[in-house]
Amino acid sequence: MIGNVKILAHQGKQYIPDITKAKIPGIFRGRPEISMENIDTNALIVLCPTDAIASNPFSIDLGKCVFCGECAFAFPEKIKFTTDYKIATNDRKSLIIKEGDHKNIVLNPELIKKEIADFFSGSLKLRQVSAGGDNSCELELNACSNVNFDISRFGIEFVASPRHADGIVITGPITESMAEPLQICYDAIPSPKIIILAGTDAISGGIFADSPALNRSFLEKYKVDLYVPGNPIHPLTFINGVLELIRKRK
Amino acid sequence: MSDYTIIKNNQTIPLQNIPVLKYDEFLLLNTSLLKIESNHCVNYFGYKIQDKLKLICCIADDSDSTIIISSCEIKQNSTKYPSFSAKHLAFHIFERELHENFGINYMDHPWLKPLRFTFDRADKNSRIENYPFYQINSEELHEVGVGPIHAGIIEPGHFRFICNGEQILHLETQLGFAHRGIEALFLNKKKLLQKTILAESIAGDTAVGHSTAFVNLWESLCNYEADEDLQFSRTIALELERIAIHTGDLSGICTDIAYQLGSSVFGRLRTPLINFFQIWCGNRLAKGVIRVGNNHFYFSAALAIQLEKIFNDFESDFTEMYTELKELPSALSRLEKTGEVSREQSASIGTVGMVAKTSGIKRDIRATHPHDLYHKLNHQPILKNHGDVYSRVQIRNEEIRQSIAYIRKLLKNIPEENKNRKPLNEPQKNSFTLSLIEGWRGEICHCAITDDKGELIHYKIKDPSMHNWLAIALAVRNNEISDFPICNKSFDLSYCGHDL
Numbered sequence: 001m002i003g004n005v006k007i008l009a010h011q012g013k014q015y016i017p018d019i020t021k022a023k024i025p026g027i028f029r030g031r032p033e034i035s036m037e038n039i040d041t042n043a044l045i046v047l048c049p050t051d052a053i054a055s056n057p058f059s060i061d062l063g064k065c066v067f068c069g070e071c072a073f074a075f076p077e078k079i080k081f082t083t084d085y086k087i088a089t090n091d092r093k094s095l096i097i098k099e100g101d102h103k104n105i106v107l108n109p110e111l112i113k114k115e116i117a118d119f120f121s122g123s124l125k126l127r128q129v130s131a132g133g134d135n136s137c138e139l140e141l142n143a144c145s146n147v148n149f150d151i152s153r154f155g156i157e158f159v160a161s162p163r164h165a166d167g168i169v170i171t172g173p174i175t176e177s178m179a180e181p182l183q184i185c186y187d188a189i190p191s192p193k194i195i196i197l198a199g200t201d202a203i204s205g206g207i208f209a210d211s212p213a214l215n216r217s218f219l220e221k222y223k224v225d226l227y228v229p230g231n232p233i234h235p236l237t238f239i240n241g242v243l244e245l246i247r248k249r250k
Numbered sequence: 251m252s253d254y255t256i257i258k259n260n261q262t263i264p265l266q267n268i269p270v271l272k273y274d275e276f277l278l279l280n281t282s283l284l285k286i287e288s289n290h291c292v293n294y295f296g297y298k299i300q301d302k303l304k305l306i307c308c309i310a311d312d313s314d315s316t317i318i319i320s321s322c323e324i325k326q327n328s329t330k331y332p333s334f335s336a337k338h339l340a341f342h343i344f345e346r347e348l349h350e351n352f353g354i355n356y357m358d359h360p361w362l363k364p365l366r367f368t369f370d371r372a373d374k375n376s377r378i379e380n381y382p383f384y385q386i387n388s389e390e391l392h393e394v395g396v397g398p399i400h401a402g403i404i405e406p407g408h409f410r411f412i413c414n415g416e417q418i419l420h421l422e423t424q425l426g427f428a429h430r431g432i433e434a435l436f437l438n439k440k441k442l443l444q445k446t447i448l449a450e451s452i453a454g455d456t457a458v459g460h461s462t463a464f465v466n467l468w469e470s471l472c473n474y475e476a477d478e479d480l481q482f483s484r485t486i487a488l489e490l491e492r493i494a495i496h497t498g499d500l501s502g503i504c505t506d507i508a509y510q511l512g513s514s515v516f517g518r519l520r521t522p523l524i525n526f527f528q529i530w531c532g533n534r535l536a537k538g539v540i541r542v543g544n545n546h547f548y549f550s551a552a553l554a555i556q557l558e559k560i561f562n563d564f565e566s567d568f569t570e571m572y573t574e575l576k577e578l579p580s581a582l583s584r585l586e587k588t589g590e591v592s593r594e595q596s597a598s599i600g601t602v603g604m605v606a607k608t609s610g611i612k613r614d615i616r617a618t619h620p621h622d623l624y625h626k627l628n629h630q631p632i633l634k635n636h637g638d639v640y641s642r643v644q645i646r647n648e649e650i651r652q653s654i655a656y657i658r659k660l661l662k663n664i665p666e667e668n669k670n671r672k673p674l675n676e677p678q679k680n681s682f683t684l685s686l687i688e689g690w691r692g693e694i695c696h697c698a699i700t701d702d703k704g705e706l707i708h709y710k711i712k713d714p715s716m717h718n719w720l721a722i723a724l725a726v727r728n729n730e731i732s733d734f735p736i737c738n739k740s741f742d743l744s745y746c747g748h749d750l
Contacts, residue, residue: 003573003574003577004511004574006570007511007515007570007571007574008511010567010570011514011515011518011567014514014518024528025525025528025529026525026528026529026530026532027528027529027531027532028528028532029532029533029538046441047443049439049441049443049444049446049447050444050447066447066537067533067537067538068443068447068537068538069532069538069546070443073546081532128403129399129406130399130403130404130405130406130428131406132406132427132428132429132430132746132749133405133428133454133746134451134452134453134454134746135405135453135454135455135744135745135746136451136454136455136457136535136537137454138403138404138405138454139454139455139498139535140534140535141403142402142403143521146514146517146518146521147514147517147518148518148521158402158403160401160402161401172428173430175427175428175429175430176369176429177367177378177398177406177426177427177428177429178398178406178427178428180379181398181399181406181427185399201451206451207435207439207444207447207448207451208430208431208432208435208451210438211369211430211431211434211435212369212370212431212434213368213369213429213430213431213434214430214431231533231537232454232534232535232537234534
């Protein structure tokens with residue numbers, strides 16, 4: 001007992017006091033900024049492993065990007081990944097970053113369902129479904145609840161039963177074998193309910209996008225409430241994205 | 251001509267150098283090899299050539315760092331073959347895979363249970379949703395089904411228990427829910443960067459392990475010798491991944507015995523370790539640091555100073571917490587003699603990594619088939635003998651300390667960055683390559699075969715979990731079902747690494 005108390009004292013405060021202003025240590029590949037520089041666009045399009053780069057206008061789709069950063073190494077004058085981790089949005093189009101576009105990524109308030117602020121702004125319970133994820137986004141979602149990021153202080157928690165949940169967080173590219181369990185889980189959640197896609201694999205299939213082992217038909221049926229890009233997602237991206245989604249707007 | 255050819259880890263040989271045996275010779279050779287204790291099967295797989303199926307078996311000899319390769323060609327028809335598994339159970343997983351993918355029939359395989367329901371499996375009627383689980387009909391027994399979606403944030407898999415009251419009589423695990431078709435994608439994705447990203451995504455918790463296996467294999471295939479600074483960063487990353495995941499697992503085990511303080515402290519101790527990956531390469535799980543013939547993130551002296559400081563802070567807090575845990579009777583009563591795997595069981599099913607080492611089997615690629623800079627470390631595997639949850643806790647504690655000592659030793663001599671790297675050659679044609687890595691879970695094996703243009707015609711991945719999943723099923727027998735979560739966490743096997 002005394003040992004336990006000593007350890008508690010030695011640990012001190014471990015939580016990040018203001019999660020909305022936290023700085024990520026070292027380097028991070030967050031929101032990219034693309035200059036108007038003229039470069040060999042085709043070389044970049046060919047370089048990208050997941051066809052996230054397009055031309056006319058030149059753009060990077062963060063829903064497809066695996067954040068390997070190779071484009072920025074090949075053409076540093078054109079592409080720079082900033083440490084801005086607030087890249088979650090509810091508008092799929094906002095994930096496409098065009099050249100010369102240095103704006104922050106924000107949520108589109110018009111696309112947020114009215115019930116979200118009414119019911120979930122003080123308390124949001126989420127059911128996570130790993131639909132063939134590689135366990136990297138799953139580890140980072142678990143990290144959201146550790147003593148450093150401590151997402152539960154905002155009333156946001158991951159729960160064991162879909163019956164207790166207000167929404168679903170999907171990771172992974174949605175494999176054929178997980179398509180049905182995912183549907184059953186979603187159906188078991190009482191309405192109103194939300195859908196969050198966490199990680200590039202979930203948003204677009206990522207590197208697995210054209211694999212015959214996937215079945216992404218679930219996503220054709222429902223409106224997605226939040227896209228959280230990353231490979232894997234950073235806990236700060238997820239937490240800030242969800243807080244933006246559920247906060248009360250005037 | 252000999253019945254087999256002998257290679258070293260990360261050696262590329264012409265495909266024609268592998269002798270092609272008749273099936274009965276092939277069976278006799280490989281099953282006899284496995285009677286010797288220092289031998290174990292690291293990979294056994296097949297691929298189609300025209301109307302035939304070519305089988306390649308790779309047996310590692312731990313006593314002299316060699317790998318014995320032999321092959322066989324069989325016709326794909328309704329012939330029933332005698333199985334390797336009837337002679338040695340360690341082959342069971344590979345033959346189940348061959349049966350599932352190509353429809354090979356065996357006359358005496360103990361259980362041709364589907365492995366992962368691959369999208370291109372031979373029998374499309376075999377489906378995961380109507381898989382018939384093993385049943386025992388008795389009024390006293392009941393079944394408990396768990397998954398594929400679990401209570402926590404975990405990968406998908408189904409566990410079917412047959413229980414007598416609270417006691418588990420039998421556990422059957424059904425995997426395949428995370429099957430993404432990775433091996434096929436390795437052939438379809440033509441760009442090297444795509445293959446590297448795929449390797450990083452086999453199992454995100456082992457991004458360093460699997461990507462190092464891939465780059466070592468690819469460099470060997472291209473006859474390219476990695477500069478010392480590349481080998482250095484790979485070795486550091488592998489050991490750091492081990493420390494970080496082991497620490498996180500100790501947190502998970504504490505969570506599962508409802509020891510909140512241990513859960514919180516080990517959990518937060520992992521944060522600076524993975525944040526160091528962030529500082530080093532911009533990704534907390536080290537995606538991006540391992541590249542073929544290149545490294546965008548040179549491990550500098552400045553990084554070494556930061557890492558040393560992280561270790562200094564880590565050690566005192568870790569030691570304090572671990573000492574408290576191992577002296578806490580209420581914790582020990584949950585950990586000791588729970589989920590035991592005996593040495594005999596471990597040897598017969600061919601476990602690898604921590605599961606082998608905690609049941610007294612010395613199986614560690616870093617010691618027996620060293621790659622990268624491990625020949626400099628003279629690695630001695632840590633062994634435990636009880637094979638229970640507590641052994642798997644102890645080995646994590648000791649491996650964390652050992653890995654920190656290795657990294658400190660390596661940091662004394664940081665190689666200069668080679669700013670003028672040799673360009674990569676084309677992959678060799680008609681070749682076979684094998685790469686073995688000791689990841690934090692155990693041995694990872696990647697094999698590749700190229701055609702007459704140097705293009706991949708087969709890519710085979712084996713995660714250590716392939717061997718070890720059966721160990722969980724054996725470990726939980728006669729345990730209370732409430733102890734299943736700590737058993738499962740103490741093994742911490744990969745679902746996606748198994749399912750591919």
